[in-house]
Amino acid sequence: MGKKRKKGLLFVVSAPSGTGKTTLCRAMVRIFPELHYSISYTTRPPRPGDADGRDYYFVSPEVFQEMINRDEFAEWAEIYGYRYGTSRSLLERFSQEGRDVILDLDGQGARQMRNKDLQGIFIFLLPPSWAELKRRLTRRQTEGQKALKERLRMAKVEMAEARWYDYVIINDEIKKAEEQLQAIILSEHCRRERMAEALEEMLQGK
Amino acid sequence: MGKKRKKGLLFVVSAPSGTGKTTLCRAMVRIFPELHYSISYTTRPPRPGDADGRDYYFVSPEVFQEMINRDEFAEWAEIYGYRYGTSRSLLERFSQEGRDVILDLDGQGARQMRNKDLQGIFIFLLPPSWAELKRRLTRRQTEGQKALKERLRMAKVEMAEARWYDYVIINDEIKKAEEQLQAIILSEHCRRERMAEALEEMLQGK
Numbered sequence: 001m002g003k004k005r006k007k008g009l010l011f012v013v014s015a016p017s018g019t020g021k022t023t024l025c026r027a028m029v030r031i032f033p034e035l036h037y038s039i040s041y042t043t044r045p046p047r048p049g050d051a052d053g054r055d056y057y058f059v060s061p062e063v064f065q066e067m068i069n070r071d072e073f074a075e076w077a078e079i080y081g082y083r084y085g086t087s088r089s090l091l092e093r094f095s096q097e098g099r100d101v102i103l104d105l106d107g108q109g110a111r112q113m114r115n116k117d118l119q120g121i122f123i124f125l126l127p128p129s130w131a132e133l134k135r136r137l138t139r140r141q142t143e144g145q146k147a148l149k150e151r152l153r154m155a156k157v158e159m160a161e162a163r164w165y166d167y168v169i170i171n172d173e174i175k176k177a178e179e180q181l182q183a184i185i186l187s188e189h190c191r192r193e194r195m196a197e198a199l200e201e202m203l204q205g206k
Numbered sequence: 207m208g209k210k211r212k213k214g215l216l217f218v219v220s221a222p223s224g225t226g227k228t229t230l231c232r233a234m235v236r237i238f239p240e241l242h243y244s245i246s247y248t249t250r251p252p253r254p255g256d257a258d259g260r261d262y263y264f265v266s267p268e269v270f271q272e273m274i275n276r277d278e279f280a281e282w283a284e285i286y287g288y289r290y291g292t293s294r295s296l297l298e299r300f301s302q303e304g305r306d307v308i309l310d311l312d313g314q315g316a317r318q319m320r321n322k323d324l325q326g327i328f329i330f331l332l333p334p335s336w337a338e339l340k341r342r343l344t345r346r347q348t349e350g351q352k353a354l355k356e357r358l359r360m361a362k363v364e365m366a367e368a369r370w371y372d373y374v375i376i377n378d379e380i381k382k383a384e385e386q387l388q389a390i391i392l393s394e395h396c397r398r399e400r401m402a403e404a405l406e407e408m409l410q411g412k
């Protein structure tokens with residue numbers, strides 16, 4: 001049929017910390033075995049339990065800087081003094097192979113991604129409520145009142161980014177949020193512009 | 207919270223005949239018990255097995271004409287000499303009640319619907335291939351070669367309409383097509399513009 005392989009799609013998931021973003025992305029990889037969960041490069045030192053190549057690719061500030069110089073990042077950002085970046089060539093390779101990629105990014109990184117020709121689909125995950133997010137950050141928090149206040153301020157700045165995303169999911173029940181993200185991934189493949197080739201082929205039928 | 211009830215969404219499904227549109231729409235009603243399957247008014251006489259109020263609302267040409275005169279249809283069309291129309295007030299009532307409606311319409315009706323302020327989501331269902339559609343129409347067909355040719359011609363005219371729909375589903379396996387339509391219904395509720403109110407509320411949190 002000479003059919004070209006369909007390009008893979010790029011799903012970018014953002015959320016304020018404490019919203020369950022990573023859990024949700026990992027669940028998608030279980031549901032869609034072909035989906036690739038993209039891992040960032042970071043200059044942040046590994047924490048106990050972190051594995052290189054699973055949680056992040058851990059690199060030195062010097063290596064990271066060289067990668068910037070060689071324009072190897074589709075996006076990169078500095079957060080709390082550490083740098084995080086996504087390899088452009090990895091994303092392009094998966095897209096060409098027809099495999100979808102899911103990526104978790106903060107608003108800063110997501111904005112850079114939107115301005116690229118990568119045509120991501122942007123999904124923002126919200127906590128069930130502001131009160132609940134506050135509760136979670138307080139419970140988790142070990143750094144004193146001032147740091148907590150700063151995290152809450154950051155969470156609100158981050159959440160305001162949701163205004164330009166394609167989709168918003170409220171992570172009220174994890175099962176429901178999973179179903180919704182799964183539905184977004186499935187349905188985006190059915191969008192007319194992505195089915196155009198199959199349609200035109202059928203309209204040629206004799 | 208003074209939260210307004212979210213409006214229900216309107217899903218319009220089109221397909222050339224023999225594609226399994228009705229089966230698929232009925233499956234959605236089983237999956238989403240709150241979803242309302244909208245029934246058309248028609249001047250076509252009932253066939254054996256047709257039930258008034260389940261398959262169609264069967265009305266006389268005179269009653270249908272009066273409904274047109276009173277502007278009671280969101281859309282109506284004439285197909286093979288019979289008229290089919292969708293009650294506008296029914297659609298509006300469900301939307302206000304926050305209930306989604308699914309509607310099967312031909313391209314003619316769907317186009318009228320798109321030009322209304324009803325903000326439908328348009329889904330086109332394709333057969334697995336042109337050859338397969340031909341096979342199905344031939345098998346089903348009892349009206350001779352000329353009528354078959356006409357049906358095939360109509361099917362192609364109809365399928366060309368898919369070019370302006372929001373989504374295209376290929377009904378290759380019914381289970382897969384069901385999953386895709388279900389995903390579209392779920393994901394459309396997560397679109398940012400429909401979540402804007404929830405987001406702004408959260409951004410007001412103290």
